[in-house]
Amino acid sequence: MAGITGKDRTLTAYADTLERLDAPKGRSLTQDAMRRLIANRAALISIFLVTAIVLIAFVGSYFVPWDGTKVDWGAIRKPPNFESGHYLGTDQNGRDLLARLLQGTQMSLIVAGVATVVSVVVGVVYGAISGYFGGRVDALMMRFVDIMYALPYILFVIILVVIFGRSPVLLFVGIGLLEWLTMARIVRGQTLSFKEKEFVEAARAGGAKPFTIIMRHIVPNLTGPVVIYATLTVPEIIIVESFLSYLGLGVQEPLTSLGTLISNGAPVAEVLPWLLVAPAIVLVTLLLCLSYIGDGLRDALDPKDR
Amino acid sequence: MSAAGPILSVQNVGKIFGLSAGFLRKPLILKALSDISFTVNEGETLGIVGESGCGKSTLGRCILQLLTPDEGKVLWLGRDLTTLPAGEMRKHRRDLQIIFQDPLASLNPRMTVGGIIADPLRTLMPELSQKQRRAKVIEMMEAVGLLPEMINRYPHEFSGGQAQRIGIARALITEPKLIVCDEPVSALDVSIQAQILNLLSELRERFNLTLVFISHDLSVVRHVSDRIMVLYLGRMIEYAPRDDLYNDAKHPYTRALLSAVPVPDPRLARARQITELVGEIPSPINPPSGCTFRTRCPYALPLCAEKRPEIEPVDAERTVACHRWREIADGAPPTQHAGASA
Numbered sequence: 075m076a077g078i079t080g081k082d083r084t085l086t087a088y089a090d091t092l093e094r095l096d097a098p099k100g101r102s103l104t105q106d107a108m109r110r111l112i113a114n115r116a117a118l119i120s121i122f123l124v125t126a127i128v129l130i131a132f133v134g135s136y137f138v139p140w141d142g143t144k145v146d147w148g149a150i151r152k153p154p155n156f157e158s159g160h161y162l163g164t165d166q167n168g169r170d171l172l173a174r175l176l177q178g179t180q181m182s183l184i185v186a187g188v189a190t191v192v193s194v195v196v197g198v199v200y201g202a203i204s205g206y207f208g209g210r211v212d213a214l215m216m217r218f219v220d221i222m223y224a225l226p227y228i229l230f231v232i233i234l235v236v237i238f239g240r241s242p243v244l245l246f247v248g249i250g251l252l253e254w255l256t257m258a259r260i261v262r263g264q265t266l267s268f269k270e271k272e273f274v275e276a277a278r279a280g281g282a283k284p285f286t287i288i289m290r291h292i293v294p295n296l297t298g299p300v301v302i303y304a305t306l307t308v309p310e311i312i313i314v315e316s317f318l319s320y321l322g323l324g325v326q327e328p329l330t331s332l333g334t335l336i337s338n339g340a341p342v343a344e345v346l347p348w349l350l351v352a353p354a355i356v357l358v359t360l361l362l363c364l365s366y367i368g369d370g371l372r373d374a375l376d377p378k379d380r
Numbered sequence: 381m382s383a384a385g386p387i388l389s390v391q392n393v394g395k396i397f398g399l400s401a402g403f404l405r406k407p408l409i410l411k412a413l414s415d416i417s418f419t420v421n422e423g424e425t426l427g428i429v430g431e432s433g434c435g436k437s438t439l440g441r442c443i444l445q446l447l448t449p450d451e452g453k454v455l456w457l458g459r460d461l462t463t464l465p466a467g468e469m470r471k472h473r474r475d476l477q478i479i480f481q482d483p484l485a486s487l488n489p490r491m492t493v494g495g496i497i498a499d500p501l502r503t504l505m506p507e508l509s510q511k512q513r514r515a516k517v518i519e520m521m522e523a524v525g526l527l528p529e530m531i532n533r534y535p536h537e538f539s540g541g542q543a544q545r546i547g548i549a550r551a552l553i554t555e556p557k558l559i560v561c562d563e564p565v566s567a568l569d570v571s572i573q574a575q576i577l578n579l580l581s582e583l584r585e586r587f588n589l590t591l592v593f594i595s596h597d598l599s600v601v602r603h604v605s606d607r608i609m610v611l612y613l614g615r616m617i618e619y620a621p622r623d624d625l626y627n628d629a630k631h632p633y634t635r636a637l638l639s640a641v642p643v644p645d646p647r648l649a650r651a652r653q654i655t656e657l658v659g660e661i662p663s664p665i666n667p668p669s670g671c672t673f674r675t676r677c678p679y680a681l682p683l684c685a686e687k688r689p690e691i692e693p694v695d696a697e698r699t700v701a702c703h704r705w706r707e708i709a710d711g712a713p714p715t716q717h718a719g720a721s722a
Contacts, residue, residue, distance in 0.1 A: 098529065098532065100530075100532050100533030100534045100537055102492075102534055103534065103536070271485055272480040272481075272485045272486035273485065273486050273488045275441075275446055275480070276478065276480065276486050276499075276547075276550065277488075278446055279444055279473065279477060280477075280500030280503055280504060281473035281500065281503045281504045282499070282503045286503065294488075294491075295488070
């Protein structure tokens with residue numbers, strides 16, 4: 075019999091949900107952080123811009139009328155010209171700048187992406203192991219990091235290049251080797267504080283092995299600092315790559331990167347300004363946006379820490 | 381209440397922490413525990429009380445082998461846990477669980493409640509299927525008074541009392557025989573404390589649990605314990621059945637503690653005598669010679685500085701470590717040494 079207040083119906087419905095156990099989803103910390111990130115306008119615009127740059131760099135190259143390696147003998151050192159399809163002009167060899175810029179951006183993004191992934195994976199595993207086991211293991215592992223830090227990486231890269239010749243893979247290795255060190259230190263510090271937390275002790279009382287504890291209880295809690303640091307690593311790597319390319323240690327012709335394009339454009343900036351301006355705008359936009367995203371993520375992931 | 385013989389027996393356990401004092405310097409030695417012995421019978425609750433820093437939590441962790449004692453034995457059903465290899469020890473973890481002081485810190489913030497409660501099952505009872513695990517989790521959530529529909533929530537969405545219930549559910553899920561409760565209610569509001577304490581005693585009856593209940597709150601310990609051990613600076617000071625301890629404490633430290641328990645009735649509170657302890661608990665790195673309590677003891681004599689009091693039996697059930705407990709029981713006046721009575 076239906077009551078006047080509908081209490082029975084509400085209770086029955088509640089009992090039903092209990093029976094089927096449609097447990098409502100809780101708000102995870104990540105979802106909370108996402109909401110805060112979206113509320114941050116600078117970060118949101120930056121995310122759109124970076125996504126646009128990535129998409130254009132990787133998809134746009136199929137729609138460009140000229141190929142970056144093809145020489146247009148009728149258009150050498152020409153400023154932007156829409157009729158001939160050289161939207162950003164051509165360089166001293168008659169190659170289309172837009173095509174080369176897209177290819178260069180691709181290269182820079184790939185280097186940054188691969189090197190960041192390498193540094194995150196190696197750094198997190200190394201730092202978590204070092205921090206969790208502590209004591210002598212920790213001391214040994216961290217002294218190794220200190221020694222690596224002390225080596226001048228330019229020298230390191232030059233030696234690698236001399237031995238193995240120039241190749242993009244070497245660039246990944248060289249930069250990745252450099253960047254994981256800081257990541258390992260950050261992760262170790264965080265792990266040291268997490269391993270004293272009671273939930274790790276609870277996991278030990280629950281019989282979990284060290285590897286399980288690291289993977290299930292410590293690494294997920296490192297998300298905040300790791301994500302933030304990774305976002306800030308990407309621009310750093312783009313700069314390092316540009317720097318190495320500028321020195322002539324980076325990617326090899328006909329491949330190019332943002333750094334190479336800028337280093338080629340810089341000496342002729344007075345007569346052929348478009349060769350410098352276009353890649354510089356892309357690089358600066360990328361760097362600024364990534365920094366804003368990193369800042370936004372930091373605010374979103376550590377709301378207490380602002 | 382005690383149903384059977386000893387289930388846990390701790391014999392002469394000691395724990396030392398080395399504190400590094402700097403490069404190439406001799407590390408400082410902190411004696412967190414020395415010469416602790418007691419037994420717990422099946423179905424019984426042992427209360428451990430003492431001031432902060434006296435080694436209560438260290439003792440709890442030594443029982444569970446979360447810390448390895450430096451000396452002594454921890455006999456669980458007759459087997460010494462301190463010498464077991466890690467793999468063997470893992471098998472016993474099903475029987476030995478712990479509830480923590482800070483309910484939120486003891487829950488992994490990145491896991492759902494269901495995941496947290498099921499976590500010990502994944503390692504200790506891997507034979508269960510995911511469905512069976514979930515069924516057990518729901519059953520346990522109901523047992524501790526949580527709505528099963530909260531299973532997908534995250535710890536930060538809960539209050540302290542609810543979080544402690546989650547911690548209790550996690551400890552109970554493997555059907556343990558012994559639970560070490562490390563100040564399970566001291567981080568909670570008084571009204572919630574009562575709920576959690578009642579829940580614990582209800583669950584104790586239902587699952588036939590043996591509890592080691594660590595607390596600094598004497599009224600809480602009185603509520604739950606069958607026997608009580610008083611610690612001071614890592615040493616056992618008094619060990620007695622509950623009613624004996626509360627009615628007729630032998631050691632001056634226990635007496636002082638008991639006299640300082642707040643009484644809710646203001647008239648009674650005004651009428652009673654409080655023995656105030658002066659000074660701070662001494663540093664365990666550099667403990668006083670002889671009896672460690674002598675620096676604050678109102679009854680201290682020169683003898684107390686020279687010789688450490690042995691643990692003496694008072695009767696079959698209780699022990700006390702004090703040179704003068706007989707004289708004090710006979711009404712010896714306080715000396716003017718350190719203490720003052722008001």
